[in-house]
Amino acid sequence: MTIDRFSNPAMVVVDMQNDFVRVGAPLEVPQARETIPVHQLLLKSCRELRIPVIYTKFMAGPERILLWEWSPMHAPPVCCCWPGFQRQYTDVDRELDCADIIDELYPEPGDPIVEKYGYGAFHDTNLDDLLTARHVESVFVSGTVTQICVEETARESFKYGYKTTIVADAVSSYMPDLHAAVLKNFALKFGWVSTAAEVIAELRRTRC
Numbered sequence: 001m002t003i004d005r006f007s008n009p010a011m012v013v014v015d016m017q018n019d020f021v022r023v024g025a026p027l028e029v030p031q032a033r034e035t036i037p038v039h040q041l042l043l044k045s046c047r048e049l050r051i052p053v054i055y056t057k058f059m060a061g062p063e064r065i066l067l068w069e070w071s072p073m074h075a076p077p078v079c080c081c082w083p084g085f086q087r088q089y090t091d092v093d094r095e096l097d098c099a100d101i102i103d104e105l106y107p108e109p110g111d112p113i114v115e116k117y118g119y120g121a122f123h124d125t126n127l128d129d130l131l132t133a134r135h136v137e138s139v140f141v142s143g144t145v146t147q148i149c150v151e152e153t154a155r156e157s158f159k160y161g162y163k164t165t166i167v168a169d170a171v172s173s174y175m176p177d178l179h180a181a182v183l184k185n186f187a188l189k190f191g192w193v194s195t196a197a198e199v200i201a202e203l204r205r206t207r208c
Contacts, residue, residue, distance in 0.1 A: 014143025
């Protein structure tokens with residue numbers, strides 16, 4: 001029997017925030033900017049097909065947590081990913097909320113935004129409740145960083161029983177070897193790895 005891996009799907013966009021994507025950001029992932037056009041195609045298809053889109057935001061501060069040991073830029077004076085903290089980036093001509101989602105992919109009214117204080121988007125959040133309320137059975141994941149928040153979120157999605165696909169050309173990392181390893185390992189034991197074109201084609205085939 002073939003599994004319908006895109007039954008009642010939702011898109012989860014992981015951490016496409018100013019402090020990860022913008023030029024000169026404290027946790028800059030330059031490769032994330034290369035995924036913006038791919039994200040835009042995926043989002044356009046989701047809007048047309050009425051597929052739910054849920055965004056996540058990695059938040060830090062003001063209270064110190066263990067995670068800061070590996071990302072000391074969360075501490076003052078940098079205050080990376082502190083909600084409401086304004087920062088100037090070299091590719092824009094104005095200050096932006098450093099924890100906000102980039103303008104190019106900004107949520108539409110009604111799109112849920114899950115705020116998380118760790119790597120995975122399911123841990124200690126309402127993401128599962130949001131998916132359940134929308135009768136979601138499958139999830140496809142995009143965003144950054146592949147081997148950190150994307151991988152953790154995708155694995156958690158699998159653990160919660162969602163048929164999960166990582167969109168290979170819509171995720172990004174500053175470490176190509178770990179990016180490749182995550183995609184290979186996830187496809188072996190946790191879910192599927194497909195390009196955006198493959199995902200869109202399958203969504204249109206099954207929902208049109």
